[in-house]
Structure formats: structure tokens, C-alpha cells
Amino acid sequence: MNTVIDVEYEQPMDSRDGAVCSTRHAWAKVQPEPGPAERxxxxxxxxxxxxxxxxxxxxxYYVHPDLQDLAEETGGIVSDSLEMARFGRDHAAQTLVxxxxxxxxxxxxxxxxxxxxxxxxxxxxxxxxxxxxxxEFQAFCDAHPDRTVVVYANTSAExxxxxxxxxxxxxxxxxxRALKAAGHKILWAPDRHLGDYIRRETGADMVFWNGACIVHxxxxxxxxxxxxxxxxxAKVLVHPESPAEVxxxxxxxxxxxxxxxxxxxxxxxxFIVATDNGMLHKLRTLNPGKVFIEAPTAGNSATCKSxxxxxxxxxNTLADVAxxxxxxANAIEVDPALIPRARQPIDRMLxxxxxxxxGQPVGxxxxxLGAA
Ligand code: 13P
Ligand code: SF4
Numbered sequence: 001m002n003t004v005i006d007v008e009y010e011q012p013m014d015s016r017d018g019a020v021c022s023t024r025h026a027w028a029k030v031q032p033e034p035g036p037a038e039r040x041x042x043x044x045x046x047x048x049x050x051x052x053x054x055x056x057x058x059x060x061y062y063v064h065p066d067l068q069d070l071a072e073e074t075g076g077i078v079s080d081s082l083e084m085a086r087f088g089r090d091h092a093a094q095t096l097v098x099x100x101x102x103x104x105x106x107x108x109x110x111x112x113x114x115x116x117x118x119x120x121x122x123x124x125x126x127x128x129x130x131x132x133x134x135x136e137f138q139a140f141c142d143a144h145p146d147r148t149v150v151v152y153a154n155t156s157a158e159x160x161x162x163x164x165x166x167x168x169x170x171x172x173x174x175x176x177r178a179l180k181a182a183g184h185k186i187l188w189a190p191d192r193h194l195g196d197y198i199r200r201e202t203g204a205d206m207v208f209w210n211g212a213c214i215v216h217x218x219x220x221x222x223x224x225x226x227x228x229x230x231x232x233x234a235k236v237l238v239h240p241e242s243p244a245e246v247x248x249x250x251x252x253x254x255x256x257x258x259x260x261x262x263x264x265x266x267x268x269x270x271f272i273v274a275t276d277n278g279m280l281h282k283l284r285t286l287n288p289g290k291v292f293i294e295a296p297t298a299g300n301s302a303t304c305k306s307x308x309x310x311x312x313x314x315x316n317t318l319a320d321v322a323x324x325x326x327x328x329a330n331a332i333e334v335d336p337a338l339i340p341r342a343r344q345p346i347d348r349m350l351x352x353x354x355x356x357x358x359g360q361p362v363g364x365x366x367x368x369l370g371a372a
Contacts, residue, residue: 031317042318043070049325050074055095055118057321058084060104061256062278062313067099067321078282080256081153082168085111086350097325098332099316101126105332106157110342117332120320124312126154131211132190134158140187144207147187148179154213155190157334157342166345169240169255171353172198178352178362180204183369193217197240197247213241215310219274221245223296227272231293234270237262238295242274246295250274263287277308 034042043066050056057076059067068078076097077087081104088096088108095116098105103126105119137159141149151163152172160166167175176186176198186204188195190211199206219242228234228249237259238250247253252262256279263271263283273279274295283292297308324330334342348365355362 031315031319034318039066039318042322045322046070046318046325047074049322050097053095053325054093055097055325056091056093057097057099058088058104058108059098059316060084060100060278060313061260061282062276062310063099063316064278064314064318065281066318067316068281070318070321071099080168080170081107082170082255082349082353083257084108085153085346086353088112088115088117089350095325097321099321100124101129101154101310101312102332103129103154103156106334107153107160107346109332109334110157110160110339110346113334113336113339116328118324118328119330119332120317120324121315122330122332124315126310126312127214128152128154128190128211129156129159132156132159132209134162137189137209138162140189140209144187146185147207148184149187149189150176150179151189151345152191152194157338159189160345161338161342163345164348166349168349169194170257171349171356173201174356174362175349175352176204176206177202178366182363182366184366191241193243193247194240196244197253200244215276215308216241216274217243218297218308219243219246219295220297221249224249224272224274227293227296231270231272233268234272234293235262235266235268236272236295237274239275246274259283260286263290263292275308276310276313278310278313 057071057074059071059078061078071078084104085107089111096108097118098108099120101124105117109117132155134156141162149163150165150167151159153166153168165175179186180202186206188206189209192208192210192212195206195208216239224246235251236249238247238253240247240253254262259275260282264286270291272293272295277294280292294308352362352365355365
């Protein structure tokens with residue numbers, strides 16, 4: 001039986017005129033944890049089905065540790081949304097099982113329309129995606145024709161199809177910096193905190209869609225300061241979807257993979273982590289001598305009921321992975337007419353990040369509009 005949890009959150013605002021977005025609340029089905037014997041049996045079944053179906057698991061850092069470990073053990077990947085996209089595109093398997101949220105499955109399908117992309121639960125979505133409906137977004141773009149449209153990966157295929165560039169939190173700074181240097185003014189959507197962080201860091205001229213992540217938006221600066229006092233030696237690691245006051249307290253600001261790297265590189269023994277607590281599994285596995293403490297979402301001003309864990313990421317289960325592999329249910333479909341245009345900004349991001357990683361110049365990948 002599924003438990004249904006109502007997750008209320010601040011209404012994303014359309015920054016054109018302050019109108020409230022129509023999404024009233026998000027919801028999630030969180031299934032009960034199977035016992036040890038059932039878990040072991042489900043994992044065995046999944047290992048067998050992956051081979052039989054020529055399939056590979058692509059899991060995000062925020063999903064249940066079982067889905068992270070099993071992905072790695074079976075030749076798949078656990079990663080951030082950027083590397084999930086790259087891995088799914090490049091892997092030879094005919095079927096991808098994407099454990100994460102809907103935009104990750106859609107991105108995989110856009111990049112590999114010939115592959116079958118299965119998701120454990122098609123209702124697993126994201127407040128950023130829900131808070132950026134494509135028609136309203138297109139009107140916002142129409143109102144700013146002089147701006148280059150940069151959208152976060154956490155968006156629908158329709159929104160991507162209107163974008164010039166796609167970014168994830170691990171490459172947004174580099175891409176916006178390069179766009180600014182080439183003279184671009186930016187229209188940014190949908191996460192206002194990440195967008196404002198990028199603006200502060202790069203000085204780019206940006207206008208924002210007013211979306212937020214229901215998980216990161218709830219980290220509390222005041223309570224974080226108190227926690228820091230209790231752990232004076234601890235370093236604070238923050239995902240930039242968090243509010244600016246929380247980011248201001250960070251020793252390192254980064255995407256999921258950036259946070260992992262910072263934890264490995266920094267000398268400290270204790271870390272306070274302001275991102276989804278699904279990350280703690282990988283952080284603890286890779287850093288056995290270090291202590292990781294969740295940043296506070298509770299406090300006098302708290303409203304979040306998801307307690308630093310994304311309710312939609314939590315919908316991914318072993319049972320559903322086994323079920324979709326067996327039946328072929330929950331295949332992601334993207335309108336074929338949309339794919340070529342939606343693919344453009346994704347391809348640009350993947351080419352840019354591949355060049356950056358290879359130490360190649362990226363200037364030629366960004367059209368020059370004149371002086372910045
Ligand atoms: P990454 O792009 O770092 O994987 O983050 C995705 C996300 O949904 C963060 O909340
Ligand atoms: Fe979306 Fe936030 Fe969940 Fe990430 S953690 S998928 S941004 S709601």
C-alpha cells in the first residue's frame with residue numbers, strides 16, 4: 001500500500017507580473033521499505049533482468065542507496081544529472097532504467113530516441129519542472145527577445161525546446177561566464193536561487209523565472225549558524241539551489257558532484273551538508289573517516305515536510321525497477337517532433353563540458369555578440 005504525502009510549498013511566481021503559478025501542491029507516494037530478504041530477492045531479480053533485457057541502470061545521487069549501489073555494481077552509474085545524460089547517451093545498452101525524476105528520463109530519451117528509457121515511477125517529478133509550464137515560459141521568452149535563453153536541466157522537453165542553452169548546477173557557472181564574455185544577456189529559468197547565485201558570481205545581466213526547489217529552498221541560515229557554533233571545526237557544503245543567506249555561510253558551493261569533490265579534497269573531519277540527504281550515502285562511502293551532518297530545514301520559520309529529502313526522488317524503489325524491467329511499463333515518451341529542437345541546448349551543454357574537461361578552448365562554442 002502506498003502512503004500519500006501532501007507536500008505544500010511556496011508558490012512559484014511568474015516574474016513577469018507576479019502572477020501565481022497554477023501548481024498548488026506537489027504530492028508523492030512513498031512506499032514502505034522491504035525487509036532484508038525481500039530486498040535481496042529484488043536485487044537478484046534486477047541483476048538477472050538487466051542482463052536479459054540488455055539494460056543498464058542510471059541512478060541519481062538522491063535516490064535510495066540500494067538503487068545507487070546496484071547501478072554501480074551492475075555496470076551502470078550513480079551520478080549528477082549532467083553525467084547521467086552523458087552516460088545514457090554513450091552507453092551501448094538498448095534499455096536505460098533511469099532512477100531519478102522525470103526530466104532525467106526525458107533528457108535520456110531526447111538524446112537517445114532509439115533506446116527504451118524506463119523509469120520506476122512516472123509521477124516522480126520536480127518542483128522546478130512543475131513550476132515552469134511551457135506556455136507561460138514561452139510568453140516570458142517572447143517578452144525578452146534580446147536575451148539568450150538558458151534553462152536548467154530540471155525542466156520539461158517543451159521548455160528545453162525553447163532554450164538556447166541547457167545547464168546543470170555543475171556547469172552553469174562556466175557556461176554563463178562564457179556567454180557573458182561573448183556579450184550575451186541572459187534569460188534564466190527556472191530556479192531563482194541558482195540563477196541569482198550565478199549572477200552574483202559572474203556579474204552577468206540576467207532576468208529570472210521565479211521557481212524554487214522545495215528541498216533546497218527550506219535550508220535555514222539562522223539554524224545553520226547555530227549548528228556551526230556546535231561544530232566549530234565543520235566545513236559547510238551547500239548546493240546553490242539553496243537561499244542566498246545559506247550560500248553565504250558555505251565553505252564550498254557546488255552541484256552534487258561538486259559537493260562530493262569538496263568533501264574529498266577538504267581536510268576537515270566534520271561537514272555540514274545543505275543538499276538532499278540522499279547524498280549522504282555516497283559522501284559516507286567515499287569518506288569513511290569523515291562525519292557528515294544534515295544542514296537544518298527545521299526551525300521557527302520552517303514549512304517543509306520533506307525534511308531535506310526530495311519526495312519525488314523517494315518514489316524510486318527496487319520493486320518498481322524490477323517491475324518495469326519485467327513488463328516494459330513506464331517507458332518515457334517524448335513527442336518526436338519536439339526532439340530535434342529540444343536536443344540542441346542539451347548537445348551544446350554536452351559539447352561545452354566535454355571541451356572544458358578536455359582542456360580545449362570553449363570560446364568557439366559560444367556565438368559572439370560583441371563586447372560584454
Ligand atoms: P544535479 O544537477 O547536481 O544532479 O542536481 C539535480 C537536482 O535535482 C538537484 O536538486
Ligand atoms: Fe527537483 Fe529539488 Fe527534487 Fe532536485 S531535489 S528533483 S530540484 S524538487
